[in-house]
Amino acid sequence: MNVKQGYFYTKDHEWVKIDAMTGKIGITDYAQHKLGDLTYVELPKIGKIVKQGEVLNGLESVKAASDVYAPLSGRVIKINTQLENEPGLINKSPYDDGWIAEIEIADENEIKNLMTADEYIKFLGESK
Helix, strand or coil, X not given: CCCCCXXXXXXXXXXXXXXXXXXXXEECHHHHHHHCCEEEEECCCCCCEECCCCEEEEEEECCCEEEEECCCCEEEEEECCHHHHCCCHHHHCCCCCCCCEEEEXXXXXXXXXXXXXXXXXXXXXXXX
């Protein structure tokens, strides 16, 4: 298997950091900024099977409630339990401390449906 490594993005403003056949998932800086201060993170259950584009979990902020969609299909193998007491970690550090879940990737071919960092930046510029 020749899986791509690094960050990939969805049009719904999720990111996935791929390392071998696992992917760490979160929301982008753009998304956390639009949501405002996060007040609650509904974490997915370990073992949950998700399909690409399906709801992974929910978030609540001072402005709105929002769903987080799975950038790739797979099985949840780890969750960031720190978010239960500190949902604001997503606001402070969306790409590091504010990750939401890690999945075991089911289909590496789905990566082609995601954007690279450069493509995501271009997408943000076009969607304003």
